[in-house]
Amino acid sequence: MTFDNYKKDFPIFSYWASKGKPLIYLDSAATTQKPQHVIDALDDYYSHFNANVHRGAYELSQIATDMYEESRAKVASFINAPEPESVVFTRNATEAINLVAYAWGLNNLRKGDEIILTEMEHHSNLVPWHIISRHTGAVLKFIKLNDDFRLDLESLRENLSARTKAVSVVHVSNVLGTINPVKEIARLAHESGALCIIDGAQGVPHMPVDVKEIECDFYAFSGHKMCGPTGIGCLYGRYDILEKMEPFLGGGEMINEVYPTTSNYAKPPHKFEAGTPNIAGAVGLKAAVEYLEKIGMQNIREHESRLGDSAARRLADIDGIHIYRPARNGTGVISLAIDGAHPHDISSILDSEGIAIRAGHHCAQPLMRALRVQATARASFYIYNDESDVEALAAGLEKAAKIFKPRERAHVIK
């Protein structure tokens, strides 16, 4: 199957090429580049339709409100949410998870209750629970990794009990690219009477996601990792749960009536959207969804895993390389280490060739400890990458391996 090269839709590539410094961007797991279609949508909104939403009784405000709510409906249909009202706009996946942790966790967890997380979580799905567990006395448990960088579901079954109140897991690991069996995890969580929360920051941008099919209770993701603007993200929540939840932030737009000492709240999703929201961001996210839908999420999934597989095969030849990626069903994310060459040094060497990768702990320090590494170098492919990028990566890594090849001690004069 062929996959069109979509690089031409992203103006950042022609910009750097025109400066004589072509950009090979392999850091899409951190944030993706933006297609012209999304940039135009932001420009169009600010140039022609800017007004505050859900407030003004004038035409422009109504247009802006319609555009904002149409964006919600578009995102809802993209992840097959049962209704647009179950999609709350947030800043990003991190804020979406914090919303659940604070608005649900703080009010529903008691001392001795248990939350099950995994060893491969991003800090965004760890630190909020650390805070909540400190406040409530709830206990955190962890699903372990097996030798193929996958979750050991046996350790989930062992940890589940009547004390389990939530199972919160990453859909796709930002380090390993492992796709977790979230439908199975949601089923097991529900059998124990626990909620299932999914961090989908690396899921929605890269594959078809259907929250109704997964049957999760919450699903969080970020717009900027799926061709959308920064500062807009989403929380899908089961509507009946959202209705029962306390608000997260208080302020304008989230209220029904306000008296000097009390107030009552709007219905979800607006109950969770205090203050003027990121209207342009929502409009831009809708444009991003339109753009991705035109390519097709299944096509994107297959394209990325082809590049990931190809990279894993090609890079395996490099002296002293270690690859942290499941043998089967991987994504376009590939983490690696080279003996003697620190990931930060690898990144500098690749940078000198115009190749952008991520080096470090990837906001997943517990995972780094589980893998017994201090840091990894990570390349992540997206729709604007192709085989030539895999080759450039391989050549850059070969150079790094050569520079850091063990050598005899020189006679340094002190």
Place this chain on the structure above:
Amino acid sequence: MSLSDLFTEIILDHYQHPHNHGVIENATQNSRGYNESCGDDIEITLLVKNGIIEDARFSGAGCSISQASASIMTDLVKGKSIGEAKRIADKFYAMVKGTEPSNDSEQEELGDAVALKGVSKFPVRVKCATLSWHTLEEAFKTEGKK
């Protein structure tokens, strides 16, 4: 911006064969420094007597720049007073931010550390080069606590 400015032979040699690597058991001062963005983690232990650094060692893990810098730094400060070490630190910070050593005596004072001059052309790596020096200055503040 050439890679050979960053990964000089002297840097690679200190990285692969570090000097003063380890922990001083009867240290008078110690401090641990982290580089949050990349995970560099360094511990400096010192043996200071009458204001003179009699021994300095480092342990931990990190990139070539942070490790080589620590190796060079411990060589440089051994036998110096705390005041002298602080003065060299200031010269080092200035150098990796782009100020050339002004004369031969300054160059001599910085010794192998001059090999880290190229870091100034790689702004994202300045923190790697200065981590051990900042950690050293933190260790000075622990005097008397141990």
